[in-house]
Amino acid sequence: MHHVAGLPRLEGMAETAVDVKDLSKRYGDRVVVDDVGFVVEAGEIFGILGPNGAGKTTTVESIAGLRIGDAGSVRVHGIDPWTDRRSLTRVLGIQLQESRLQPKITVREALELWSALHPDPEPWPGLAERLGLEPHLDQRFVSLSGGQQQRLSIALALVGRPRVVILDELSTGLDPRARRDVWQLVRDVRDAGATVLLVTHAMEEAQELCDRIAIVDHGRITALDTPDGLIEAAGALTRTSFVPSAPTDLEALRAIRGVASVRRADDRVVVEGIEDAALAVLSALAGQQVVPHRLRVSGATLDTAYLDLTAHPDKEFA
Amino acid sequence: MSTTTTTTTTTPAAAVLRTETRLFRREPGSLFWILVFPTGLLCILGAIPGFRLDKAGLGGFSVVDLFVPVSVLVSMTLAAVQAMPPVLLAYREAGVLRRLRTTPVQPATLLGAQALLHAGAVVLSSALVVSVGRLAFGTPLPGSWPGYALAYLLALAAVFSIGSLITALSPNTRIGSAVSTVVVFPLLFTAGVWLPVQAMPHLLRDIVDLTPLGGASEAMTEAMAGHFPAGSHLLVTALWVVVVGAVSVRTFRWE
Numbered sequence: 001m002h003h004v005a006g007l008p009r010l011e012g013m014a015e016t017a018v019d020v021k022d023l024s025k026r027y028g029d030r031v032v033v034d035d036v037g038f039v040v041e042a043g044e045i046f047g048i049l050g051p052n053g054a055g056k057t058t059t060v061e062s063i064a065g066l067r068i069g070d071a072g073s074v075r076v077h078g079i080d081p082w083t084d085r086r087s088l089t090r091v092l093g094i095q096l097q098e099s100r101l102q103p104k105i106t107v108r109e110a111l112e113l114w115s116a117l118h119p120d121p122e123p124w125p126g127l128a129e130r131l132g133l134e135p136h137l138d139q140r141f142v143s144l145s146g147g148q149q150q151r152l153s154i155a156l157a158l159v160g161r162p163r164v165v166i167l168d169e170l171s172t173g174l175d176p177r178a179r180r181d182v183w184q185l186v187r188d189v190r191d192a193g194a195t196v197l198l199v200t201h202a203m204e205e206a207q208e209l210c211d212r213i214a215i216v217d218h219g220r221i222t223a224l225d226t227p228d229g230l231i232e233a234a235g236a237l238t239r240t241s242f243v244p245s246a247p248t249d250l251e252a253l254r255a256i257r258g259v260a261s262v263r264r265a266d267d268r269v270v271v272e273g274i275e276d277a278a279l280a281v282l283s284a285l286a287g288q289q290v291v292p293h294r295l296r297v298s299g300a301t302l303d304t305a306y307l308d309l310t311a312h313p314d315k316e317f318a
Numbered sequence: 319m320s321t322t323t324t325t326t327t328t329t330p331a332a333a334v335l336r337t338e339t340r341l342f343r344r345e346p347g348s349l350f351w352i353l354v355f356p357t358g359l360l361c362i363l364g365a366i367p368g369f370r371l372d373k374a375g376l377g378g379f380s381v382v383d384l385f386v387p388v389s390v391l392v393s394m395t396l397a398a399v400q401a402m403p404p405v406l407l408a409y410r411e412a413g414v415l416r417r418l419r420t421t422p423v424q425p426a427t428l429l430g431a432q433a434l435l436h437a438g439a440v441v442l443s444s445a446l447v448v449s450v451g452r453l454a455f456g457t458p459l460p461g462s463w464p465g466y467a468l469a470y471l472l473a474l475a476a477v478f479s480i481g482s483l484i485t486a487l488s489p490n491t492r493i494g495s496a497v498s499t500v501v502v503f504p505l506l507f508t509a510g511v512w513l514p515v516q517a518m519p520h521l522l523r524d525i526v527d528l529t530p531l532g533g534a535s536e537a538m539t540e541a542m543a544g545h546f547p548a549g550s551h552l553l554v555t556a557l558w559v560v561v562v563g564a565v566s567v568r569t570f571r572w573e
Contacts, residue, residue: 096416
């Protein structure tokens, strides 16, 4: 049912956009990226998810040719970013984490400049409009808020019509509304044919956008699958909770097949189990003549899966 | 089907230069020290009557005459050592250079644009100094134009390599600015701001002649008098250019 992680989904059909093989990078004797490998197909939104310091940024900066790996190889549409950065800049756009511009440059000037750097730029007024930059075109970079700087940074990554876009911590500093807008923009960019590499530590963002996700921890890929695949593999549980209208026999609920745990939390009863157990719990309550007020059923999310996959055993003994 | 909105097509390097020119014009501090201050200095000294008298001890020049090349060197020093390094350090610190590495244009283009703009401002300032000196105080024009131009270009190369070295070696903008300020004073002294090199006591003058701007100051004054500058003075400045330039190229970092 699931395709093998790291292999093209449609054999022979999909073009490989990014191919990372056995990538390693160390700073002094600290290994930051440890034997990382994955393949991203053209047109995919590929997430790299992991805690701070896991090696995510070093990995994508090696793909962008800003760092040279100590071992392994990288190809972006067949180009070697370590030896041929000039060709790479024609196919790859990157939004770097915490990268600023000339303090007194205006938004308009930055967009015009970046357009002029690329042979076939996308008309920047459209990008400015989609990213909500229009009211700020004549503002200087230093006077922009963090979110506005971030949106400008995204526009500059996209203006050259790259075939592969790397977005590092895309939604840092964005309010929820702007985040939704940016997510839609990322989907549109992909629909227009680009491949997107998304570095993030925001679970919701990864689950919302990514076709596949590599979870990176301590410089290694600990899991690589679709968001659903990751959740399923982690065996995360569905949680049903409610305020009972009358005293409830919790032992009877515990006896239900597929229920893993039952506990009280203040006035609520919380039941965890497999997805179908929620229905069985409801019918058992009906049998006890108990009405479940303020009922909440929440499915497993990437959050729980992620915590499972990046668990640090050494920390539990600390 | 390219739907470019801009009507003019410019090369990336030209676009960088155009943008940096706009940004340069937004730095009133730099513009004042490079363009206005050197001519202002000449005018203040020229307002003192005694300074306008020719003196045998100064090779037949008046003090104001000697301050024409000195003011030109002041403009160069303030542009290349005081004004430019903080701009480049801030670009490196903010990741502007790094970011440019991910585009089809080389980050060196940005450095080149900055050097060109600062050097351009120096040339404008020099023209102003020489013209105002000539018109207001009757200071001489260079007697040997080729000699003057050669000494001028060597001095320009010397201060810009010193500015690049400061940029290369400073870990951040704050330290860079402090280093610039410390380096500017001896440079201005050896250029002759406090005392023209020709009026310095013998031993001091011999030492100052071995510095990049001391040599340049001597060479420019000789060219002003109409001689081709002495090879030794040109050689001193040229050696500084080669040594300092080589070290700064070797130690420069983009990030």
